Amino acid sequence: MATTTTLPERVRIFVLGAGFAGLGAAIKLDEAGEHDFLVVDKGDSVGGTWRDNTYPGAACDVPSQLYSFSFAPNPEWSRSFSPQPEIHAYLERVAEESGVLDRFRFGVRVEDATWDEGDRVWQVTTSAGTVTADILISGSGGLSEPRLPEIKGIEDFTGEIFHSARWNHDYDLTGKRVAVIGTGASAIQIVPEIARRVAHLDVYQRTAPWVIPRHDREYTRLERFAFRHVPLFQKLYRTAIYWGRELYVPAFTVQPKLAAPARAQALANIRKGIADPALHEAVTPDYAIGCKRILISNAWYPALDRDNVDLVTDGISEITPTGIVTSDGTEREIDCLIVATGFYTTDQPIAHHVKGRDGRTLADVWAEHGMASYKGTTTAGFPNLFQIVGANTGLGHSSMVFIIESQIAYILSALRQMTEQGVVAVEPTQAAQDAWNADLHRRMQRTVWNTGGCASWYLDEHGRNTTLWPRTTFTFREQLRKFDLDQYVVTRASDAPTKEHVA
Secondary structure (H helix, E strand, O other): OOOOOOOOOEEEEEEEOOOHHHHHHHHHHHHOOOOOEEEEEOOOOOOOHHHHOOOOOOEOOOOHHHOOOOOOOOOOOOEOOOEHHHHHHHHHHHHHHHOOHHHEEEOOOEEEEEEEOOOOEEEEEEOOEEEEEEEEEEOOOOOOOEOOOOOOOHHHOOOEEEEHHHOOOOOOOOOOEEEEEOOOOOHHHHHHHHHOOOOEEEEEOOOOOOEEOOOOOEOOHHHHHHHHHOHHHHHHHHHHHHHHHHOOHHHHHOOHHHHHHHHHHHHHHHHHHOOOHHHHHHOOOOOOOOOOOOEEOOOHHHHHOOOOEEEEOOOEEEEOOOEEEEOOOOEEEOOEEEEOOOEOOOOOHHHHHEEOOOOOEHHHHHHHHOOOOEOOOEOOOOOOEEEOOOOOOEOOOOOHHHHHHHHHHHHHHHHHHHHHOOEEEEEEOHHHHHHHHHHHHHHHOOOHHHHOOOOOOOEOOOOOEOOEOOOOHHHHHHHOOOOOHHHEEEEEOOOOOEEOOOO
């Protein structure tokens, strides 16, 4: 890995983040002949989410064959759902083999990025100096900055405390009294792993999740041989899983009743894992399946049913120096507090540091009506800014890598057209952006995410789902297949900004 923190003063393309998005962008830029780029990341290696989340049991809930770049299939997956160390190792191997790491800088934090309208460039201020760039690509994603709960007294807790995404491996949980706040995707992987070695575990649940069985298994020796030596076999395997996943879409976006089989699986999962009637009732959700993220685990319910584990459903009123007090006045003493309360998804942290043409940040603009962009990639008022995994690009059924590759293709098409036509700056027209979002949120109204009767991290403070894509992934790919210059404000080298066309 590159270790120097010396940054060039000027590059054509500045890429923020070295996860799937940033690495994929770098590889495809290089292949397209766009060699003048710089990728920076605050961490010490590629990997992003899969570098940072090292908690016990960390694994992907998307089938392994879908969770890799289409241009770099991984024949080495050991299981049908890959564990975190394998995903991180895969990304490191792809980075090493791609020949782009000489343009990566690690341990560098982006502090601000400001559009200079006079020179039509981005001035990017980092912890290692300032870089001037023509194009800014943000691959920081929505799962990059842990969110701590705002609970009275949390800063006064004197025991050990850490977020699931910042796991303290030096702290031995053996024999300790531990509390986990949260019952989301991270918590259901963590709790079964630590329950067997702690003295006592309190799990604080605000809303019960729907949890279906995890059909995970080790690949057979024959399958792994075929993955390595018969590329067509792996491609067909991946394609079959992809189309199987796309069949889930109507249950999320058109008719929630189609999810009845998944609901039946989840209820059977509860019956199989929990014997106590009161606990059975406490873990049974009271909203439509799919309204919140559907989780997968075979070990979650048996872990909650252990003698040394208590599920606490009363709200937390405060945290004392030595424990947690719930709304009924009960105080439970603990040695360690593990916070598994997710990330800033509807308020991406990078948005507070990116300033557009009028000097306002993305966060300022989004605060008015919620996170919104054009095709999840570009935003009016922010020339030459391309976001990967931006507004309404998230998925509830398939692999984000498919979305990321679609956006990278759109960006490459934009760069190609800009070069061919002598364009120095592009941004979507407000009309194009408004039309895109009006259609998107019209489609969102009938989805289970809006009608399922839950409050989820998919929704922002305005009650709008600014996180998920409400259609199939192949529709998204088709919409981003070619950069549509006619929907953009175009600035040429010697021109003032002119609107070429507003649809």
